[in-house]
Amino acid sequence: MKYMMFVCDDTEPETDETLVPDVEVWVAEHDASGARVLGNKLAPPSAATTVRVRGGEVLLSDGPFAETKEVIVGFDILEVADLDEAIAVVARHPMAHVGRVELRPYAD
Incomplete structure (x- = not known):
């Protein structure tokens, strides 16, 4: 199975790189x-x-879609046997210990 990992953090990468x-x-x-x-x-x-496209017009906004302190700082795609193996892989990721990693399976 394939899974997408969204690696999230609540620090600003451009100012807190050492963290x-x-x-x-x-x-x-x-x-x-x-x-x-x-x-x-x-x-x-x-x-x-x-x-965004509204009424045939392309609208652009600077910055991320969601206004939140927690941001996606990276991503990974996993190919593993099942959810249990995906969880085991994610649990070893360093950011799982200081941030948050969201794990989502590919849609069928």
Whole structure:
């Protein structure tokens, strides 16, 4: 099964980079095992652009869609046998210990 991991944090990455744990060991481990298919760190929310189309007009807004202190700072795609294995992989992610990781299966 494939799962999307949304790695979330409530710190501002552009100002609190030293508070973000190093995830390179986790990445290397799960790339080697084949559980991690793809992933990356995201640019800070200040670099986001929200796109909406209303009445045929493209509307752009600077910044993220949701106004919240907690932001998505990265993502990973997992390919594992089941939810239990996905949870075990996510529980080892350093950000699960200082932030939050949302895990969602791909739709059928």
